Amino acid sequence: MKTPIRVAITGAAGNIGYALAFRIAAGQMFGPDQPVILQMLELPLEKTQQALKGVAMELDDCAFPLLHGMVLTDDPKVAFRDASWCLLVGSKPRGPGMERADLLKDNGKIFISQGQVIDEVAGDDARIVVVGNPCNTNCMIAALQAKRLPRERFTAMVRLDENRAKTQLAQKAGVPVTAIDELYIYGNHSPTMFADFTHAKIDGKPATEVISDREWLETTFLPKIGKRGAEILNARGLSSAASAASALIDHVHDLVTPGKVHSVAVASDGSYDFSEGIWAGMPVRTTTPGSYEIVRSYEMSDFAKAKIKITNDELLGERETVKELIGSLLPLFPRVTYRGRTSPASRGRVSSSCRACPSSRCLYSSPSRR
């Protein structure tokens, strides 16, 4: 059996968190021989901490063989300490009448502080995935805080859009979803994203040959993927949760599986004419577990370039909105000077009371996990 890895989940008692934790503990993210310790962060409110306790009790009741420990906390330093994966799901939802710019600024503050703490206490091998919206820009904000961890370690999730797009094409063509290949998402996780049907394959043939109705592809398929989240919200009265959790399982699973090519929002290096320094969805190939290279080989048509420009402009607008915030905020947590591999603060981390828990501030201590 491998050594357990620590996986931090923020917003673990939320809708996505509830759908996610059980699948990680069941081995669907890291494989059937990789034990995990879940380090779950929630807001310091009695109600949310109680709900988090309930999630942990249910996880206990599943008796997952791979779940080697749980840490429940309201302290980001506890949640991220020594984590190999930091899954940033928790964020403030957009309230009634709230402007998108206000949401960007409010959530930006969360990702500034979490980015700083992650850089300070997470494992040397840490990888960070941002799901909380607006996830591309939140990811950029968190990555900008990092002095120790390279920015390539910070990715945002556009995999839900890829999965949605694959299903829509498969249903239109009357084929199983496994027949769809090379369908990647470019740009923002928002209605402006471009699901590139122009390079997609269906059973190895160009999707545009199998589905010759170009008008459907441009005017029905693309907007449907862009507005799918709103469609689900209208139908369910709640936003997508199980499908988002499933997409996060896919995102990380494929990032730890060399050879996989999949859609990930990464720091732009100018590929596909995205502006440098924004986080944009594009195809990446996993090289070694947790590392990847951008797949730059797709030639874009004028149509595709125009779509990419729209989503790039939106991302630039988001960066502009938070520019002041990033520029003016002082670090919210003191920095640790790293002389060796880890800070002194992150050594001696297993408390005597709970083998999974790095801190006496852990709010949960299951006798079964001591």
Ligand SMILES: NC(=O)c1ccc[n+]([C@@H]2O[C@H](COP(=O)([O-])OP(=O)(O)OC[C@H]3O[C@@H](n4cnc5c(N)ncnc54)[C@H](O)[C@@H]3O)[C@@H](O)[C@H]2O)c1
């Ligand atoms: N990228 C995607 O594809 C995608 C898809 C669906 C949803 N989302 C986003 O994921 C986020 C979570 O969605 P949800 O349905 O689980 O929402 P939710 O409101 O049900 O849960 C969010 C949880 O996060 C917690 N939280 C808020 N701020 C926190 C903080 N600073 N630290 C720790 N926890 C915090 C809340 O207490 C809550 O329990 C939202 O921003 C949503 O828009 C992204």
